[in-house]
């Protein structure tokens with residue numbers, strides 16, 4: 231089988247996951263899908279105007295992966311706009327997380343919190359030195 235896919239870090243779940251053109255009955259509606267990680271790449275590159283290099287660093291993937299994700303997402307959005315299709319945002323290979331405020335590693339933490347490793351380290355090493 232293929233090599234395991236690298237985890238793509240996403241900072242927040244999209245607030246809206248379905249866009250529908252007005253005036254087309256739902257049963258006649260076709261839809262395109264972009265994944266949550268593709269939307270994150272668009273958010274960072276197209277909305278926040280980061281370079282692909284910066285997006286790659288933020289999501290912890292290679293730059294060619296960012297290029298591919300953006301190409302797919304742009305194609306899907308263009309298809310929806312041109313063909314009058316709905317856009318559904320779902321799925322993808324991603325993990326929700328933030329950079330640890332202490333060590334800078336990515337982890338499934340809320341913003342501004344240390345990662346589990348840093349939390350454990352803080353518990354394991356009380357600052358008074360009492361090691362037998």
Ligand SMILES: [Zn+2]
Nearest residue numbers: 330333345348
């Ligand atoms: Zn940490």
